[in-house]
Amino acid sequence: MSVLVYIEHAEGSVKKTSLEAVSYGKALSDKLSFGEVVAVALGSISADELGKVGSAGASKVIHVNDNKLNEGIIQAHADAVAQVYNQVGAGTLVLAKSSLGDAVAARLAVKLNAALVSNVVELPDNTSGYKVKRSIYTGKAFAETVVTADHKILAVKKNAVDLKTDGTAAQVEEVTLSIADANFATKITSTDKATGEVLLPEADIVVSGGRGMKGPENWGMIEDLAKELGAATGCSKPVSDIGWRPHHEHVGQTGVKVAPTLYVAVGISGAIQHLAGVNSSKYIVVINKDPEAPFFKAADYGIVGDAFEILPKLTEAVKAQK
């Protein structure tokens, strides 16, 4: 029984979280002695990018190079992945948790009559039954979940396994599918996307600012530090509510949930709803002028002081260590 991994890409570049999903699929197949790890990639993607998928652990990549699938039309993607899943005779589908991934996986759970487990943080344990650990209550707890259905879909959370690249090439198979027009019922009329930025949900380092930054005119300091660190920028909810920063940067319970190796919070108090979005970070650095700010309790490192003095010094120090 093979493992199928659904690949997401942004304008042709395969997402890092999808490569992690491939490594997860490979580790899963090794652990449970499943068969081949096959990846399915939809839309136009270069051979180089598909190569990364092989290197992350897939032995075969099924490439459906159909321009109509370039955009993330949920129903169309679900239909295509279901066809491939059945063609390769897979038993498990692995994908990275994301807003498109969730939507596609949900429809596939019905199509394939499969059990869907989301926010998976570890490899399954099959010593007695089939158990999967997943994150719940926005990272505040975990649930040990027993899966009974034969077909399984696992939506893995960032950092569930380490991305392993071994440089092996996968066999790429170009496939044409027929996807009914009804699956294209939602039409994307335009997109409005910042280019060249590090994507927040994917980022290894995130620098976020809160209301303590006083105004949008001061964000240059956040951006300078982020640039020096190769980080994405984020913010607290009030900051995006007032319009200092775009909505897609809002981190927390009601915003983006991030899981970077390093999260730097500047002038953010650390309300429980904000913490819910960052509690999967490996390390947290807090810069706040108030030593009583709750964020310090969730932090690994901190500096008590004025952000406007500390940020330029920190950016300098990062530059200096390179």
Added chain:
Amino acid sequence: MKILVCITHVPDTTSKIHFTDNNTKFDKNGVQFIIGPYDDYALARAVELKDQLGASLTVLNVGEAETEPTLRKALAIGADDAIRVNAFPKDSLFVANQIAAIAKENGYDLIMMGRESIDFNGGMVHGMVGELLGMPSVSPVMKLEVDGDIVKMAREIEGGKEYLEAKLPLIAGCQEPIAEWKIPNMRGIMSARTKPLQVVEASVDGVNTEVIAYQLPPAKGSVKLVDKDNVPELVRLLKNEAKVL
């Protein structure tokens, strides 16, 4: 035009999470339950659409009797009537099956949900219901306008927004800033008491997953503070101790 809003009954976002019975049950002690914050956005937008289009607005929850105050709150915010499917929401497919069964019976034009529940964070029920009903589902929707039988939406994507159009019927998983959360007023609260709340039994059975135990994350060690006059020390620690630079 008929609108259905599906709401969850979840612990308030400030809740500390605990478990009992040897970590097999959620500890409700001292926990305040609310309408899921994303569901609250969906509901707020649905109330605006109801006023604008003269639509009817039903709220639905799959849950046991304890969720009724949450449904009453949704009625106070502006829904016309409520349905409770009397069952413990065992897993997302189970919930989706119940919602789909009610929707088949009543034929809604627009089904609005939250982008995700804040207890299990699946973000899946809208897609499942969409597939069960053969309807398009879009999530996370941050703007939604109805123009005749066309729905115009903005959907959040990583790093930006995508604008979409689709025909009704449609399912939308909603998030801010689709509308501002609405707080029930006195008149709303009074009228909610007498608005219809229908209880029906689960019509479809079967689950694929079962939670057997819960766990809390390990406690965080205490913070290491660096003096504000020695900023390079922080970079040194990140590089040599945490090894993240």
